[in-house]
Amino acid sequence: MGKKHQTPLLDELKKGKWISFVKEIERAAEKSERTEDLLGQVEESYRDKVNHWKHGGMAGVKGYGAGMVGRFSEYPDKYPGIKECHSMRIIPSAGFFYNSDFLRKLADISEKHAGGLLNFHGATGNIQILGMSQAEAEDVFQAVAELGFDLGGSGSDLRTPSCCAGQARCEFANYDTMKICRHLTEEYLDELHRPAFNYKFKFKFSGCSNDCVASAARSDLAFIGTWKDKIKINQEEVKNYKKKFDVQKYVLDKCPTKCMWFEGENLAIDDENCVKCMHCINELPKALKAGDERGCSILIGAKAPLVTGPRMGMMLVPFYDVNEDAKNDYEWIKSLISNMWEFWDEYGVSRERIGELIGRVGLNTFLEGIGLEPIPEMVEHPRSNPFIKFTEDED
Amino acid sequence: MTDETKKKVEDKILGLVTEYAGKKRFKPIDIVKEMEKEFASEGLTKDDIKGALKDLMDDEKLVYGYAGGSFLTLPENK
Known part of the structure; x- marks a missing residue:
């Protein structure tokens, strides 16, 4: 059977040794007329250098204010299959572990309804089923x-929390990212499914500063993830590495704070200056291994470029003893989050992220x-304002 | 919150969204703040009002719309 739409620009993207999303869409299009139409519209997008989706609109399932992202084609007459082409977001398992049975069943759902x-x-970290109409949304959701899976976040709500594979697969993980991710996801399901915030809010959990x-x-x-005490050094292994490559050039000279040096054959680290x-x-x-007093740093306010430009997170809590808090069902962090959301609710304006606030x-x-008490680690850069305001009870 | 008060809050929210349909997009927090003021004498908490909003959603009297940010609106068939 010939192609429904000619796609010379997309065909270019199938060349080369890389995995091609075009090849995958074409494979899906063999079974789905709507996906054939998707290829046609994507081709037009590459030609015109703009996408041809109308964003937003009403798409969702009963009782949920989030979890579906509405997409409508600009050319419904030309591409009737994608007149509605919504995505459904599904909360992934923490660490992204699935069994093959689940994957097969999910693929069947996607082929049947989307x-x-x-x-x-x-x-966003979500699993997404792409290309369904509103009429099929309820069936897909059921x-x-x-x-055993539920819808993820979208719109002005808590977005689906996301974590690295952490201690399940990684020797560098300083805390159990999956445990806290799962716990806070379940704790805040209401905030995830009902977009009651000024704008989106995201948690992400990384086991180390990679x-x-x-x-x-x-x-x-x-x-x-981070640690408080000293990096543990195995000097014998350092010597082995020195035989294999130039440790001075590739490790010590690239240390951002230059806190490492050799004392004879032994490696020394000034841990107080280690970042x-x-x-x-x-x-x-x-x-080298991280120390034994492990936990995590909490940064606040990062965001991608939408609305006012990108921001990196700034230090809020240099060392959060997450392992200790876990014994108490993360009460400390939940109380801090609750205070933040109260403040953001009260003083934030529409489409203002907490970092912008x-x-x-x-x-x-x-x-x-x-x-929270201010501490020196929160200082992002030297002050530029020469005026200092004291309250009456300060010297 | 008594059932009677809850009904009053739900009616008030629905009335507000209906009155301003097509003119103003209410975020849920706008409604919560408005209801806190409206029912200040009855000592309603934010959670009470959020609960009333949740029930309106579950009964499909209100739905969430999205246009850059999320807002409350009437279902399309109303």
């Missing part, structure tokens, strides 16, 4: 619910509002 396309996992889930750049509240960047541990994994009202005001 375009046969799945997204594992989008930038089928997914029967597999930050595999990009939490420092992408989440309003980032939990990044826990993980570079040396990544390069010398057999020789802090920029607008000032860190001091924010810290007073949420009940």
Whole structure:
């Protein structure tokens, strides 16, 4: 059978040795007319250098205010199959572990009710079923619910929390990312499914500062694994590495704070000046290990470019003893989150992320509002304002 | 919150969204703040009002719309 739409530009993307999303869409299109139409519209998007989706609109399932992302074609007459082409977001398992039975059943749901396309996992961390109409949404939702999964976040709500594989697969993980991710996801299901915030809010959990889930750049509240005490050194393994490559050039000289040096054959580290960047541990994994007092740093306010430009997260809590808090069902962090949301509710404006709110009202005001004491680690850069305001009870 | 008060809150919310349909998009927090003021004498908490909103959603008297940010609106068939 010939192609329904000619796609010369997309065909270029099938060339080369890389995995091609075009090939995958074409495979799905063999069974789905709507996905054939998708190829046609994507071709037009490449030609015109703009996408041809109408964003937003009403798409959802009963009782939920989130979990579906509405997409409507600009050319419903030309591409009737994707007149409605909504995505359904599904909360992934923490650490992204699934069994093959679940994957087969999910693929069957997607082929039966949508375009046969799945997204594992989008930038949001969700599983996404792509290309369904509103009329099929309820059936898809029920089928997914029967597999034991629930809808993820979308719109102005808590977005689906996301974590790295953590201690399940990674020797560098400083805390159980999956446990806290799962716990907070279940704790805040209402906030996830009902978009009651000023704008979106994201948690991401990384086990170390390699930050595999990009939490420092992408989440309003980032939990990044770290440690308090000294890096543990195995000097024998350091010597082995020295035989294999230039440790001075590739490790010590690239240390951002230059806190490492050789004393004779032995490696020495000034731990007080270490910023826990993980570079040396990544390069010398057999020789260096994080210390024993492990936990995480909490950063606040990161976001991608939408609305006012991108921001990196800034330090809020240099060391959060997450393992201790876990014994208490994470009560401390839940109380802090609750204070933040109260403050954001009260003083935030529409489509203002919490980092932007802090920029607008000032860190001091924010810290007073949420009940945290200011500490030097929160200082992002030297002050530029020469005026200092003291309250009456301060000297 | 008594059932009677809850009904009053739900009616008030629904009335507000209906009155401003097509003119103003209410975020849920706008409604919560408005109801806190409206029912200040009855000592309603934010959670009470959020509960009333949840029931309106479950009964499909209100739905969430999205246009950049999320807002409350009437179902399309109303």
